[in-house]
Amino acid sequence: MSATELTVRVKVREAAWLSTFQDLGREHSEFMGVPCGGAADQHSASVANILVGNRRTATCIEIMGGRFTFTPADPVLMAVTGAPADVTVNGQPVALWEPLCVPGGALITIENARGGMRNYLAFSGTLATGRFMGSAAPEARMGFPQQIAVGQDLELCTLYAGFEHPYLSQPLFRLPVPVPAFGGGTWSIDIVEGPETDAAPGIRELLSSRAYTVTAKSNHVGLRLDGPVIHPEGLGEIVSHGVPIGAFEIPHGDELIILGRYRTLTAGYPIVAFAAKASLPLLGQARPGQTMTFRWVSHADAVERYREEQRQLQMLEDRARSLFLAVNLPHASAGNPPEQTAA
Amino acid sequence: MLKVAAADAGERESGSRRLREILLDERPHGLIDVVAGVDSLLVEFDCLAVSHGQLAQTIRLAVAGSGLERDEQERSAALFIIPVVVSAAYSPDLPEVAEELGISQEAVLRIMEDSELSINLLASAMAPMMGTVRFPGQVSRCKEPRTNVDSGSVMVAGTSAIIQPFPGPTGWKVIGRTPLTVCDIREEPATSYLPGDRVRFRIIPASDWQGLVGQFLRPAGSVAPEQAQTRKVS
Numbered sequence: 001m002s003a004t005e006l007t008v009r010v011k012v013r014e015a016a017w018l019s020t021f022q023d024l025g026r027e028h029s030e031f032m033g034v035p036c037g038g039a040a041d042q043h044s045a046s047v048a049n050i051l052v053g054n055r056r057t058a059t060c061i062e063i064m065g066g067r068f069t070f071t072p073a074d075p076v077l078m079a080v081t082g083a084p085a086d087v088t089v090n091g092q093p094v095a096l097w098e099p100l101c102v103p104g105g106a107l108i109t110i111e112n113a114r115g116g117m118r119n120y121l122a123f124s125g126t127l128a129t130g131r132f133m134g135s136a137a138p139e140a141r142m143g144f145p146q147q148i149a150v151g152q153d154l155e156l157c158t159l160y161a162g163f164e165h166p167y168l169s170q171p172l173f174r175l176p177v178p179v180p181a182f183g184g185g186t187w188s189i190d191i192v193e194g195p196e197t198d199a200a201p202g203i204r205e206l207l208s209s210r211a212y213t214v215t216a217k218s219n220h221v222g223l224r225l226d227g228p229v230i231h232p233e234g235l236g237e238i239v240s241h242g243v244p245i246g247a248f249e250i251p252h253g254d255e256l257i258i259l260g261r262y263r264t265l266t267a268g269y270p271i272v273a274f275a276a277k278a279s280l281p282l283l284g285q286a287r288p289g290q291t292m293t294f295r296w297v298s299h300a301d302a303v304e305r306y307r308e309e310q311r312q313l314q315m316l317e318d319r320a321r322s323l324f325l326a327v328n329l330p331h332a333s334a335g336n337p338p339e340q341t342a343a
Numbered sequence: 344m345l346k347v348a349a350a351d352a353g354e355r356e357s358g359s360r361r362l363r364e365i366l367l368d369e370r371p372h373g374l375i376d377v378v379a380g381v382d383s384l385l386v387e388f389d390c391l392a393v394s395h396g397q398l399a400q401t402i403r404l405a406v407a408g409s410g411l412e413r414d415e416q417e418r419s420a421a422l423f424i425i426p427v428v429v430s431a432a433y434s435p436d437l438p439e440v441a442e443e444l445g446i447s448q449e450a451v452l453r454i455m456e457d458s459e460l461s462i463n464l465l466a467s468a469m470a471p472m473m474g475t476v477r478f479p480g481q482v483s484r485c486k487e488p489r490t491n492v493d494s495g496s497v498m499v500a501g502t503s504a505i506i507q508p509f510p511g512p513t514g515w516k517v518i519g520r521t522p523l524t525v526c527d528i529r530e531e532p533a534t535s536y537l538p539g540d541r542v543r544f545r546i547i548p549a550s551d552w553q554g555l556v557g558q559f560l561r562p563a564g565s566v567a568p569e570q571a572q573t574r575k576v577s
Contacts, residue, residue, distance in 0.1 A: 030376040030387065031367060032534075033465030132528050141509050142468050142528050240466075242378025242385025264467045265378045277390065303390045310391060 006161060009073040010123070010154040013107075017065030021127065021146040022120070024057050026135040030265055036245075037137040037262050040220060040284030041118055043180060043309070044081040048122035050317050051079035051099045051175070053324045053331040059129055059136040060122040061148065067111040068121070070154075074104040075162040077124035077329065083116025083285055084182055097177045099320075101163045115182035116285035124330055125158030159330035175319055178312040180282060186211055187292040189279045192302050194248060196270035199232035203272050206230055207248075207294045212256060216288040220262040223286055224255055232270040240266040246275035246283070258283060276302035278309045345384045345402070355382035356463065356474075358411045360538060362402075365409050371401040379464035379538065381472075381503075420461070421540045421562040425506070426547040426555055427455075427497050427519040436485070436516035440499060444480050451518065452546055454478055460504060460542040468511070469526045469534045473542050474503045488514035495520045497544065504544075508534075519546070522556040535561050 012019075024045060025038020039045035039062055046056040061068075063082075080087050080096045087094050088109045089102055096119075102108060110119055129136045129146065138146035148154070197203060212227035229250050242265055243249070249257045249269040258275060260283075275283055276297055286292070297305075324331040345362060362384050366377055373393030378385040388398050429437065429452060441448040460473035482499050489512060492498070496507040498515035505515055508526035526534045536542075540562075547555075 028376055030378045031363070031465075032532075033467060033469040035467075036376065133533075139528070141511060142526070142533070143509070144528055239381045239383070241380030241383045244385060244387060266380055266464075266466055299395065303394075307391055 005125075005157050005159055006074060008076060008104075008125075008156040008158055010076070010156055011071045011073070012068075012148055012150060012152045012154060013071065014067045014069040015148050015150045015152075016063045016068040016110075019061055019063045019068055019148040020138045021059055021129045021136045021148065022062035022138070023059050023136045025137050025261060026133045029133045029135075030242075032133075033265060034133060034139065034142070035262050035265055037139055037220075038135065039118075039120065039137075040261060041082060041116075041120070041281045042284070043178075043281035043313075044118070044285075045120045045122075046313055047097065047177060047316065048079045048081040048120040050313065050320050051081070051097070051177070052077050052122045052124040053099075053320060053329060054122060054124065055332045056313075056317075058122065058332070059127045060120050061127070063110060063113075063119040063121060064117060065113070067109065068119075069107060069109045069111075071107050072102060072104060072123075072156070075160065076102050076104075076156065076158065077160040077163070078102055078108075079122050080110055080119055081122075082119035083113040085113040085119050086111050097179050098175075099173050103162070115184060117287045118285060123156050123158065124160045125156050128155035128157065163327075163329060173323060175323065176312070176316055178309070178316065182285065185291075187282060187286070187290065189283065189292050189294050190276035190297045190302060190305065191248070191273040191279075191294045192276055192297060192299055194271040194273045196232045196235065197272050199235055199270060200230045200250070200272050201233075203230045203232075204296065207273060208296055211291045211293050214286045214288050214290045214292070215255075218286070218288060220260050222249075222260050222263055223258040223283060225258065225292075227256060229254055229256055232272065235270055238268040238270060240268045243267045243271065244274065246277070246280055247271045248273040248275070260284065276305060278302070278305040345386060352382060358382075359384045360463065361411045362406065363538070365405050366402065369405045369409075371398060371405065373398055381463065421536065422564075423536055423540060423542045423560060424563045425497075425521050425523065425525075425542060425544050425560065426551065427521050427544050428549050428552050429519045429546055430549055433496075433520035434518045436498075437518045440482055440516050440518055443482060444478055446479065451478075455499075455504070455518070455544050456546060458543075460544075462536055462538050462540045462542060463503070464538055465534070466505060468508050470505050470508050471525065471534070471536055471540075471542065472503055472505045476502050476504050478502050482516055484514040485516060488512055489517075492517060493520065495522065495525070497521055504542075519544075521560075522552045523558050523560040525560045527559055530559055535559070535565075 022039050025036040049056050049058045078100050090106050132144045212225040215224045217224045247259045251269050373388045375387040441451050458477045462471045464472050466472045481501050484500050492507050492513050494509050496517045497519040498505050498517050500515045506525050
């Protein structure tokens with residue numbers, strides 16, 4: 001590639017309640033006792049990067065609550081995904097879930113997230129940041145907070161140097177973007193049975209017939225839900241064992257915990273269900289007060305839904321790649337074979 | 344989650360450690376990561392790359408080929424000698440532990456010093472979980488878990504010991520504190536111990552604390568390569 005890489009300064013003016021560098025998380029870290037972590041809503045984080053021609057695993061920014069505003073010194077290609085929110089460029093409303101060509105010096109505002117908890121902001125190129133065990137994802141407990149502060153200058157290495165559409169001032173990219181439904185009201189979450197489902201007689205009927213409410217004690221370690229529970233019986237003291245993301249634990253109190261990506265890796269509580277993998281991104285967006293119902297599905301159905309979700313992402317990735325290469329926008333795979341052949 | 348089918352807890356524990364080694368060596372297709380439990384192993388895999396049944400089959404074949412019984416001493420386990428200060432402030436649960444075990448506080452500490460422990464697994468935030476402390480009985484967990492225990496705290500439960508690498512909540516009983524830093528993400532790797540390594544605790548006088556505080560834990564006999572090196576701050 002002959003294109004020259006530019007370093008663009010991005011000045012953060014307002015940093016929301018919490019904004020951090022983020023990516024899809026660590027690989028090969030849990031055998032060492034470090035949870036994979038990474039974007040709570042992996043779907044939105046992946047799509048944000050795909051929409052700007054990055055690899056899905058590239059560093060992006062996770063934004064929670066309040067208002068996030070910034071100004072890039074030079075043109076940037078960016079995308080915002082996640083919860084429905086108001087995004088403006090120099091005061092003009094722009095769409096989420098689309099590649100956006102933003103001129104240098106513009107003021108970009110992301111605010112009023114509703115129906116979900118988190119937004120993801122990706123830029124074409126590489127955001128300069130530290131890494132721990134190969135990932136930019138925060139691991140605050142171990143001293144790697146990755147928090148972005150007001151006034152901070154982000155450094156972006158990008159091949160993007162502006163884009164002029166021949167007919168329209170704002171390019172219209174028609175991409176098959178799988179936008180999740182963040183509808184108001186009660187969410188339906190698919191679940192599969194867990195090792196202690198049968199030790200809690202009646203838990204199947206209970207979980208599938210009642211609504212549960214996310215409480216304010218929830219965080220990236222897990223969602224805590226208010227609602228009826230049945231304590232498994234006759235299990236005795238359970239020896240500490242590894243627990244996966246999405247496990248439904250019933251601790252000694254009357255609450256239900258759905259483990260998130262920053263869970264404590266081992267625990268001794270009974271597991272009465274698991275969230276299906278395709279439901280995890282939505283759970284990563286649940287705010288306090290969100291109500292949800294659960295629907296039992298078979299393992300095969302859970303795998304099938306995940307396969308379908310990944311197929312849609314792959315299709316988006318292929319289309320974005322063709323488009324970017326056709327109109328001469330930078331793409332992470334340019335000059336390299338498509339990603340599937342890499343391994 | 345996999346468990347070794349054995350009635351004996353010790354066999355299950357060593358079996359699951361061995362299973363972990365086999366899987367990390369072989370890295371079966373589709374394997375993403377593993378999480379060690381006390382006597383089990385959680386296997387995380389890409390369900391689109393390999394089905395549950397296929398992976399289970401691969402693991403059974405790998406175990407059949409390698410055997411679960413291989414002598415664990417084959418791997419050269421490093422020895423760590425960990426200094427511990429015992430004081431009213433650092434050892435809030437020592438009286439209760441002694442009472443529960445029906446022995447004196449001095450006897451509790453002597454047993455801690457006399458037991459050669461083996462790191463079973465790295466628990467949350469790379470905390471080294473070790474067994475077996477030769478207590479005459481089991482130490483129970485705190486009825487009310489503490490919400491914040493300082494880093495370096497040396498804790499016991501059952502017949503296991505653990506060191507708190509970072510401040511945080513725990514239900515383990517706190518009986519001492521090491522001045523050493525056991526985990527530091529600015530080091531590469533962030534800990535110098537691995538499962539299977541051996542540990543001995545050595546009670547030191549509080550006056551030795553200052554000279555050791557903040558030093559990174561390294562195996563006995565090793566020389567810190569960059570004592571004076573400037574630390575990167577991210």
